[in-house]
Amino acid sequence: MTDDAYLFLLDDAAVRLGVPPAAVGDLACMETPAVRAWLDAQGTTATAPELRLLPPEETGAVPGGAERLPVPLSDEELGRVRARTGPEAIARVEEQLLSYRDITDGRDELIGRALAAGVAPHRIVELTGEDPATVTAAAGG
Template structure:
């Protein structure tokens, strides 16, 4: 397995690998001279139906003869590529997990602010759905 994501030109049955770059939104790498030069050398545009973007874990499935270019992706971009290449049921669950993570970020700081403002532990537990014992533990830090 490689740590690089790849832009790949695919034909035939391999064309179901990865995702079209346009399906995952803006990608910083698509505007780089390296990618623009590679696309030009291949005689295609970023909208080509043959162009696919693969996360690192899928690159071993790329046919040996396929033209490919390693591309740098941010963590957010890579997450969108992985989500876009997952089956729809998995993609929906991944979106829910990301939403959960964004809601859970700052949990302890929020609980601390609530205690500092004078909100009682039982009310914090009621409003957040957190276990009262966990709320009290967070308040004692």
């Protein structure tokens, strides 16, 4: 384990490893000449989707061939990074997914009430983000 966090570049921005530095807020290290030079040398920016940051205890997860740079973080900055990458962050998202399931359990009934009240199907689609076919099915046709 190292005392430094790591900035690194992923080959595939769709991979969910680490956290984009921009999502953590202002980080003093991002303004240092070393980080600026490294970003320039990589041909990327501080807001590039493939740029990621991991706290010291997770740097072993950085892919072997990935371009990487150790960066020091303050205790407060490190806390923000950990909040976005740790098991707590995953638990929060899973909790949100469960609450979404609870909301969708009564979806058809709500759509039916909206239709009965005279809300146009296209407006229901706009408001809920539901697929038009789902609204049509809830309308009974």
